[in-house]
Amino acid sequence: MGRREDRVRRKLEKDPAMECNKVRQKYCPDLFRDFADTKDPRNPSYTDYSNRELLGTVFYKGIAGITSMQAMTDEFNKDQVVKNLYQFMGGKEKEFLPHGVTVNEYFERLDPEELQKVQQKQVYGLIRSKAFYDARFRKKWLVIVDGTQTYSGRRKLHEGCLERHYKKGTEEETVSYHCDVLEAKIVLGEKLVVSIGSEFIENNGEDAERQKNMGEEERKQDCETKAFQRLAGKIKKAFPRLPLILLADSLYASEPVMDLCRGNGWGFIIRYKSGSIPGVTEEYEKIPEKGRSGHAEFVNEIDYRGKPVNMVRYWEEAEEKGKKAGKEYQFLTDMRITEKNAEKVVKAGRKRWKIENEGFNRQKNWQGDITHACSHNAEAMKNHYLMTQISDMVKQLYEWFVLETGGIRKRQKNISSDLLKSFGEQKTEREDIRRNDTQSVPAD
Template sequence: MGFYINSMRSTSGEFNDETVIENIGVLCGEELKELPYWETINNYLKRFSSDELQKVVCRLVYRLIRSRAFEDARLRGKYWQIIIDGTQLYRSRKDLGEHSLFCRKKKGTEGEYTEYYYYVLEAKVILHEKIQVSILTGFIENEKREVEKQDCEQEGAKRLMERLKQEFPMLQICICGDSLYASEGFFKECRRKKWKYILRYKEGSIPSINQEYQVLKKQEKNLQEKPEGVYDYVTGIDYRGESINVVEYETVEEKKKFLFVTDLSITGRNVKETAERGRWRWKIENEGFNAQKKQGYYLEHRFSHDYQGMKNHYYLIQIGHMIAQIIEAWEMLWEKVKQSRKQKHRLLLNA
């Protein structure tokens, strides 16, 4: 869990407590007299395989799904909604090593400089309206410093999707993502894996789809006006052999328009639910990355100057956030505790 501790050095001080030492000893299956100092832990994480921590994440998610406690979260009672998105972890003008990505800033000016950064691609599964947890992680990284073409999110998504199929071959999945993934290759890959998808769609992503949609929606007249917004849809748009359905949603107050492409069957009865699930893509940003950056997990902090150590810290944050979300969503536990998230985390640490 986060506990609002912003550095490894602070962890050594905060955890230097008899109760904490005793509880961690129970988890480790042995009696501990003291905890390793933060530098010792970091040295260990530099050598520890990230694959092992990824296995822990997968096993935890597998147990949560098999518990059948979150069946109501399934889309249309069948598909587990998995959101894919990426975020920047740390950036600096100092070279972060051969695996980091880099970009040129203020090109062609006297102030031109190179910025180095770490970037991660995350797949999170929706277990509840208040719970969306990491199921698989992929780091976007260069194999070496001098490269003609850097690693990118699209290539990382291909690798992540392949691993996801290997780890959860029988899981019925509906992938959700932004317009970056709206492409022929992505559509075919989902069909090959027998997955469904709902993707945010921008008119410039695949112009031919939007052109046909604008013509057909006037003919088919599927428009629905509801108190919260206006819904419209067109089914069966052909794009290079793929049958694409388009869903449109416009908010009443802000007049914001959202378009989605999907291969889920669309009818007047389920168009609202489909649009709402499409908008859940923002959960990975607002309740995932932003929570980990601003609500006590310090995701952007560089907990280790070693690349391997940094990756392992990232996985530990995902495990902690998974546990915290389930505890925080347990209303019976907190209904009488009128405190902030930070105060709740401190209570748990003190216990």
């Protein structure tokens, strides 16, 4: 695309904020009503702002890619921004939007489960819309699970912080603290990966005592396996009949995870490293007649602690630093592998990387920063993280259905700044700002 055509396409998007709102109204029409319906932890006699106004303000903070609460307070303290955001939220206009301190005091008392319910209700609506059915694999939704850090530093922000000791037992021993979350994201398209559930991994005395003699990798696996059991329970409760296939890295190649998937009626494609379950590798290598298809090699019904599991190995050549190098990938799955589906199973399994690229990297580097501590309170930190997931879901839909589909090219860092700038521009009448423009939008 030439510069002239690029300029013409950019002009097609006359108002980024309006276009983003249209997408939100089409795919998440009840979002602000759901914000309003969350259980308010405050005394109603001492409230200046409603749940809808507090959560709506933080939602638009995420849409604008604003990192800190102070920056939010400053950017949203402009007459036109205040007027527009109140109109976007559908409430009576006030002189000011909520201050960052007010939001944090509210978040310290708000039960994070309230926001998880809002988040999962929006995802349920997206699934029911049928607009994203092409993203399924064998008529099942791909759900990726992985953990990430939302804070790391020498300062202990709260009692739930996890600890990492360096040079333990010596005079030079140091301690760093971190906050972790186990995240599950559902694949709705090649560039659409949204949160379907979050489980926060916190320090408690029982786990800390049991893990004190474990190595770092063993401790991480223990924490994430237990968190996965809790997260899987949440997802099953919220989406009891959702047909899904779990995608995960080698940390989850274990009997408890596979048994939980089988018990829930879920499929799984889990990245596998030979050393993680030696018995599976040994049996795989002993079988001389392996199935083959293209770059894939496979064996079905390998015994793993009395239950069958299927394994596929895949080779490819990749160029690194100007040199060609061979790469090998292995996956364990409950799906029977054939010559027809072997490479398709591998392709689906490799979508696990989307939680890093379209998920964590995006939310840490391109669209805000989930590692920035907007509060030092444990509950508030959770609520900030969950609101980021809700904002980013809508923002991804906007990027796909408006920018990508319309051929409008923007640098990732400019998408947020353009939206923020648009918040402060003069809009048309109220009915134009909030109208439910449900024009036909192509599916991914």
